[in-house]
Amino acid sequence: MALTGALFSGVSGINANGNAMNIIGDNIANANTIGFKSSRAVFFDLLSADVGGSKIGLGSRLAASTRLFVQGGVETTNSSTDLAIQGNGMFILKDAQGGSFYSRAGQFNVDANGNLANPAGMAVQGIALDSAGNPTSGVTNIVMSQLVAAPTASTTVALALNLDSTETVPASALPAPDLAGTSALPATWFAGANFSTVVTVFDSLGQAHDLTYLFRKTAVANEWDYRVVANGGEITAGTAGQLQQVSAAGGKLAFNPNGTLDTVAPTNTSIGAIGAINWANGASAQTIAAPSMVFTGTTQFALPSAVGQSTKDGAQAGILKGISISNDGVITGQFTSGNTTPLYRIVLGDFANPQGLRHMGNSLYVQSNESGPVLVGNAATGRFGSVLSGSLELSTVDLATEFVKMVTTQRGFQASSRTITVTDTLLEEVSNLKR
Numbered sequence: 001m002a003l004t005g006a007l008f009s010g011v012s013g014i015n016a017n018g019n020a021m022n023i024i025g026d027n028i029a030n031a032n033t034i035g036f037k038s039s040r041a042v043f044f045d046l047l048s049a050d051v052g053g054s055k056i057g058l059g060s061r062l063a064a065s066t067r068l069f070v071q072g073g074v075e076t077t078n079s080s081t082d083l084a085i086q087g088n089g090m091f092i093l094k095d096a097q098g099g100s101f102y103s104r105a106g107q108f109n110v111d112a113n114g115n116l117a118n119p120a121g122m123a124v125q126g127i128a129l130d131s132a133g134n135p136t137s138g139v140t141n142i143v144m145s146q147l148v149a150a151p152t153a154s155t156t157v158a159l160a161l162n163l164d165s166t167e168t169v170p171a172s173a174l175p176a177p178d179l180a181g182t183s184a185l186p187a188t189w190f191a192g193a194n195f196s197t198v199v200t201v202f203d204s205l206g207q208a209h210d211l212t213y214l215f216r217k218t219a220v221a222n223e224w225d226y227r228v229v230a231n232g233g234e235i236t237a238g239t240a241g242q243l244q245q246v247s248a249a250g251g252k253l254a255f256n257p258n259g260t261l262d263t264v265a266p267t268n269t270s271i272g273a274i275g276a277i278n279w280a281n282g283a284s285a286q287t288i289a290a291p292s293m294v295f296t297g298t299t300q301f302a303l304p305s306a307v308g309q310s311t312k313d314g315a316q317a318g319i320l321k322g323i324s325i326s327n328d329g330v331i332t333g334q335f336t337s338g339n340t341t342p343l344y345r346i347v348l349g350d351f352a353n354p355q356g357l358r359h360m361g362n363s364l365y366v367q368s369n370e371s372g373p374v375l376v377g378n379a380a381t382g383r384f385g386s387v388l389s390g391s392l393e394l395s396t397v398d399l400a401t402e403f404v405k406m407v408t409t410q411r412g413f414q415a416s417s418r419t420i421t422v423t424d425t426l427l428e429e430v431s432n433l434k435r
Contacts, residue, residue: 003430005058009046012059013416016043019062020409028406031147035072035363036395037106038402039065041409063267069354072104075395080324081108081116084393087385089348092376093122093364094141096398102349103126104393107362114145120362126331126344133330133342139376142331142344145319150333151206154314157199157274159213161307162296163224164260167217167356174227175214175245182245183232189214194224195305202314206337211236211274212243215253215305222255222262222300228274236278246277249387251293255260255300269295315339325389329379348384349374 020041026359030036043062058383074084083106090102101122108116108124115123128137174192175184190196193214200208209230214226228247233240254262262268275287297309318337325331329346351357355369367374379387 003423005056006225007420009057009059010416010419011422012046013419014022016041016060016062017409017416021294021406023065024402027402028399031395031397031399031402033105033348033363033395034107034392037039037069037072038105038395038397039067040405042066053362067355067359068070068359068396071119071393071395072396074388074391075194076393077390077392079109080322082106082125082387082390082392083108083346084388085348085379085385085390086388089377089379089384090351090354090365092139092347092349092374093118094125095122099366100374101239101360101364102357102367103363103365108393110144114143116142118146122364124199124346126329126346128344129330129342131341135345139347141281142346143396144343146319147333147334147343149315149318149320149337149339150248151202151317151337152314153204153284153286154201154312155288156292156294157201157211157312158294158296158309158314159199159307160309161195162294162299162301162305163195163215163217163253163255163302164305165222165300165302167218167255167305169217170194172226176248177227177245181235183242185241186243188326189227189229192216195346197307197310199310199312201286201288201312202316203279203281203286205281205283205316206315207279207283208279208316209244209277211277222257223267224253224255224300226251226253230341234280236280238280241315244362247272247274253298253300259299259300259301260294260302271295325387327380327386327388329387332433336412345378346387347376348379348387350383351375360427380385 023041024385024401028036041062041289043060045060046058063393085104090104093101093103107117111117111121111339118125123141125139126142127135127139130136168385170192172191175182194217195215197213201211202208212229214227218225227245227250229243230240230246232238232244235244238244245294249272254267256262256267271290271293276285278285315338318335318339320333321336322334323331332342333341333343351374352372356368357365358368360366377384
């Protein structure tokens, strides 16, 4: 090998350190790239030659550029669709051809087609959920456009009120109850009641209807009758301008001497069901069963009659107006109706050897033989990290470390160059021996 071997060893050092400088330059250039994972150069020595019984190295080479999948810092943003992963896992993205890509960069927005996508137009993958949060699909695109929350009919009404114990029996009587639905002018109904309140319920089409509760003091001590009426013009075969009874025979509220609701026979409260109401708009017949008519907390004290609490279920149809994303990746829709409904769960992918992923640029990776197959799962479960909404994972590049590496790599490059110049000088001296 003689001196010429030193020349080639120097060249190998120049090449290895030059490539290492390229890696350092790439790291520094991506110091502000969201989700970027820094790389480091891995050097191997070249096979040694046997010279006079001694093993002499033949230089070095850049064996690999290893990407370090360590946790980056987290930056808070004002966008709910900006996502960071705290822990293991990568977002799964698909292009228009169905190819799978993986990324830690969570700068997502809703594109023109309604897909939650990255800036390159690749769709974020998730699983569709029903209103109870149960999966209804396999892994698919997360589509956020024109989502409408279906209406739900009211089936429960709960009232907690106080009925004034000092009230007297009204001079006018309530219309006699009729199973077919008593109908009368509003003035007739209100003249026979001591107190009334309105509860708005929703039918199966999401249309709101006002149910008026009328409470009447009776001649029996500590006892009140109540009826429930609705606008006759909203009921099939009803009369516009009149209130029609929708609670069959009505109901009775009985109270103990201390003003609390009496629930013990034989004088206990008797609650009648509402409906079935056949709304004129074509909605399904609406019924609120007796057990779902709740008066818990109702009292009869010597205080003005007033409603303390009024709740009911059901909701109108609503259009998606916003979303929120929880740590487990569940996307919850916020609708104009006031409803909040689970829509999708973002899924994550992980690999036995993330360093083996093939880097494709644009903060994207693809599976390779070295990475092993993808493991798909839910955030915040098992080995997968949590999803942080309104956050972005910063680059893992440490500029101070990179500058130190730059200095040492520069010195290595200079030393390898000096090896060539010194060897050249020695060869020149050998050539001069002939003179």
